[in-house]
Amino acid sequence: MQYSFQRFKCSESNFTWFQEESAMARMMAGPMRTNMSDAYSHPSPGYSYSRNSSNISAYSHTDDEESAAVGSTPPRQASRFAPRPPSSPLLNRLSMKKNVDVSYATNKSEEQELELMKEKYSKLLLGEDMSGGGKGVCTAVAITNAITNLYATIFGTCHKLEPLPPEKKSMWRREMDCFLSVCDFILDPSPTEQTMPGGHGNEIMAAKPRMDIMMNLPALEKLENMLLDILDSFHGTEFWYADQKKQSFDNTNSNSFHRSEDKWWVPVPCLPGNGLPERARKELQQKRECANQIHKAAMAINNALLGEMDVPESYLTTLPKTGRQSVGDVIYRHMQTTEQFSADHVLNSLNISSEHEALEIADKVEAALYIWKRKVNVGHTKSTWDMSLVSDFMADGDKNTVLMSRAQSLLLALKHQFPSLSQTTLDTSKIQYNKDVGQAILESYSRVLESLAFNIVSWIDDVLLADDAAKKGN
Template identity: 60%
Template sequence: MESSSSVSVSDESSEANGGGCCSSSTTPSMDAVNLSRTFSDVSSFSEEHGGSGSSVDHSGPFEPPMKPRADVLDRRSTDDELELVKERFSKLLLGEDMSGGGKGVCTAVAISNAITNLYATVFGSCHKLEPLPAGKKTMWRREMDCLLSVCDYIVEFYPSSQTLPDGTKVEVMATRPRSDIYINLPALEKLDAMLIEILESFQKAEFWYADAGTRSFGSATSSSTMSSSSFRRSTHRNEDRWWLPVPCVPDGGISGKARKELQQKRDCATQIHKAAVAINTGVLGDMEVPDSFMAILPKSGKASVGDGVYRAMLGAEKFSPEYLLDCLDMSSEHEALAMADRVEAAMYVWRRKAGASHGRSRWGAVKELVADDEEQDKNVMLAGRAESLLLCLKHRFPGLSQTTLDTSKIQFNKDIGQAILESYSRVLESLAFNIVSWIDDVLFADKTVRKQ
């Protein structure tokens, strides 16, 4: 399983503080975190200098900070810093239209693409459980720090009071970080650090990798401790992905301690994946539905999901999305994605009809109006059941690609804060999903060898 998880609502995320989660001898912990695909071959902002981020003090009236993440650049010469700022500023202003003709994308889409492209550059060629090369790790931290610094200037106003020198108190409008960024961004930065640390913990491992289709004799990293003449087996649980490196383990498998640590790291990466999915889905849920998506919706939800699914959703007194999915028997993610698109389209058809019948344009207002007895409104009931079916579908297929609506929201979104949170959580979701998959490959190889 090598394919990246793509986005798929929102649980609340709390600000996460603190350090890393694991080392080569310890396993990661999620205790410190409260949870609440444009790719290119090169990064838009690629250089070879390092740095780290720092936090911003958001207390009191907002003042434009002196580059709160500028410590990344403190160790650089003035000329280098100036050139880096020029490059970033120019590419974002041009909106990826290097001709300068004004046909570029909006700033939100440009930043979203920049984060996605940076992830592809740094992690696109990673297929093993091993530390990230120093140059790529430096590039990731430095350039992400630059892109995330935009959030330091996204604020919201709130009423406050100010005392003048003569003791008079006056009411003023002060500023503070926007709530969605203040809650989600620190949590995402924590998840990012935890994933990098999981990879760093594989500095020394009892397994190694061989090119696909080969058999490995002896460990590439520990030939002094293992007999080079003893036969080592290499196994692969995804035969259809023959080009990927194959994990190899000793004849007797890895030790019990190493197996336990692998499982614990897998559990940690799984929790990180769930947290990233929750943040990503929440941000996508807050984005406006583009008019272009609403314009192509079918006239009826029944036509979208089909007669069989429609009857199952309408006829059952107690609707079970799990049972319905079992009856559909979808064997591939392609079929699951097609079903997700149809269910999501039907959900918005029924929401629109419910809003029209109750004189409300906002779905939340419609739900509040009929909260006491949703069964009396068929469209409200069907929309709710379609939503539960869609969530169940995404949980059953965690690697599901973006739906048509998700892609449309990202493409037409103009909110820069939402664009940063969505793209950052999406790439972290993908990385966590891949780490879980790589660990599963090693555990599968170990299990296969121990059975023989």
């Protein structure tokens, strides 16, 4: 072991032994980090546990010279270059205060970040109820809101294909690591075989990571790294951006395309007069395909997680009595047809013109789906001695099963036709009333990655459209 102190040359071996013992005492008296603080502090060394000034001063009341040397060591600093403090207790306290002040001055930025993290974790523990009256939301909803707000803070103002600023990337990784570190302590007990010293086996309960976290969290972290790598690759590009409002006053010879009024806040990509070179366009298309695949993967994970969440009772109580009342006569007529059912044919006949209209239809179909599903479950649990009623229940159950299956097909086709469709009423209800912290972290993490991937695809499409317009103009 290499000790962090200077060995003084002395002819007496006892003095050398005393120095080694003093060094070991200094090492053992250093701040010890618990497992929980390790999990929350690994992104940045500034978040590790360190003894504060009040705790340090408690060691300065001893008259022993070497004990004073131990107490005067600044937090997380090597003592090999620190001067030996004087033996007077009063001077010891003054010397320690000076060292602590120097340490605080050098770690001012880290302390500010630590205070910010304390504030965030206080909000999580209080459930966003700063009065402390216990009226806040549950921990799962608080973490969901925190991850969503963090994404809005970091990526809400990003509308260009450019690397993420270092300070924003550092903030994103640091705070996301803190949120995701909660998953390290979500464990499931599972039986495992342990060999005893005598040679015989014994079954014990061992804690293992929960299956949904073990399967989804590494995949989501990989998708996040790929998205950030895509953004980092857009440096020194052959296109640039101009403000759409100022573009009409710009008399440059660059080519750009005019976006519709619904995205007036997004900057417009501009290209040279002859457009992008073939090599640059090919690389751009490859990045678009990669981001599109990431979007599909994140969306699939998010849909699977939402499907595993429990349906809130408050949502079920608001449903109509029949599925026909929910979807309306037009859609119900298509769904109960005796001919071969085609979800694409139904969507084409509805002539959906906007995503808002598509979301309304999705809410109605999803509500009807759970109405028919509930009737199927009720029909399976009913028992009666009247055989005629049994046959009626079987007929109704078969009909509801068919309608439920067709509603699922129609809902999937609708989401496939509108990939950027917002969350339905059922999805928002599941998130609002969810109390599983692990599911909350995975769902919000996959949702923000899905949104980021979709935005990157949209930004690349804007550049490709501008390139097409430039080449057509030539």
